[in-house]
Amino acid sequence: MAGLNLRFTEEELDSLRQRAEAEGRSMQSFAHDAVMTAINERARLFNEAAAHVLRASEELNRRLA
Numbered sequence: 001m002a003g004l005n006l007r008f009t010e011e012e013l014d015s016l017r018q019r020a021e022a023e024g025r026s027m028q029s030f031a032h033d034a035v036m037t038a039i040n041e042r043a044r045l046f047n048e049a050a051a052h053v054l055r056a057s058e059e060l061n062r063r064l065a
Helices: 010-022 027-056 058-064
Strands: none
Touching (some): 010 027, 027 058
Protein backbone atom coordinates (compact mmCIF):
# COMPACT_ATOMS: atom_id res chain seq x y z
CA MET A 1 0.00 0.00 0.00
CA ALA A 2 1.30 3.45 -0.88
CA GLY A 3 2.05 5.95 1.85
CA LEU A 4 2.06 9.71 2.24
CA ASN A 5 4.00 11.92 4.63
CA LEU A 6 2.15 14.97 5.93
CA ARG A 7 3.54 17.94 7.80
CA PHE A 8 1.60 19.58 10.62
CA THR A 9 2.32 22.46 12.96
CA GLU A 10 2.60 21.45 16.60
CA GLU A 11 -0.87 22.89 17.23
CA GLU A 12 -2.36 20.94 14.31
CA LEU A 13 -0.69 17.75 15.44
CA ASP A 14 -1.96 18.25 18.99
CA SER A 15 -5.50 18.77 17.65
CA LEU A 16 -5.22 15.65 15.52
CA ARG A 17 -3.94 13.64 18.46
CA GLN A 18 -6.75 14.86 20.73
CA ARG A 19 -9.50 14.13 18.19
CA ALA A 20 -8.14 10.68 17.42
CA GLU A 21 -7.82 9.86 21.12
CA ALA A 22 -11.36 11.12 21.77
CA GLU A 23 -12.64 8.64 19.19
CA GLY A 24 -10.38 5.84 20.41
CA ARG A 25 -8.54 5.69 17.11
CA SER A 26 -5.01 6.05 15.86
CA MET A 27 -3.97 9.35 14.35
CA GLN A 28 -3.23 7.54 11.08
CA SER A 29 -6.72 6.03 10.90
CA PHE A 30 -8.37 9.32 11.84
CA ALA A 31 -6.36 11.31 9.26
CA HIS A 32 -6.99 8.71 6.55
CA ASP A 33 -10.74 8.79 7.10
CA ALA A 34 -10.78 12.61 7.21
CA VAL A 35 -9.03 12.80 3.85
CA MET A 36 -11.31 10.19 2.28
CA THR A 37 -14.38 12.00 3.61
CA ALA A 38 -13.16 15.25 2.03
CA ILE A 39 -12.52 13.50 -1.30
CA ASN A 40 -15.91 11.82 -1.29
CA GLU A 41 -17.68 15.05 -0.33
CA ARG A 42 -16.10 16.94 -3.24
CA ALA A 43 -17.15 14.17 -5.63
CA ARG A 44 -20.69 14.24 -4.22
CA LEU A 45 -20.93 18.01 -4.59
CA PHE A 46 -19.63 17.83 -8.17
CA ASN A 47 -22.13 15.11 -9.10
CA GLU A 48 -24.95 17.06 -7.47
CA ALA A 49 -24.02 20.22 -9.39
CA ALA A 50 -23.73 18.32 -12.67
CA ALA A 51 -27.16 16.75 -12.16
CA HIS A 52 -28.61 20.20 -11.43
CA VAL A 53 -27.13 21.66 -14.62
CA LEU A 54 -28.45 18.74 -16.66
CA ARG A 55 -31.94 19.16 -15.21
CA ALA A 56 -31.88 22.94 -15.72
CA SER A 57 -30.77 22.66 -19.34
CA GLU A 58 -32.85 19.60 -20.24
CA GLU A 59 -35.39 21.52 -22.32
CA LEU A 60 -32.74 23.51 -24.18
CA ASN A 61 -30.77 20.34 -24.92
CA ARG A 62 -33.93 18.66 -26.19
CA ARG A 63 -34.64 21.55 -28.57
CA LEU A 64 -31.05 21.63 -29.81
CA ALA A 65 -30.97 17.89 -30.52
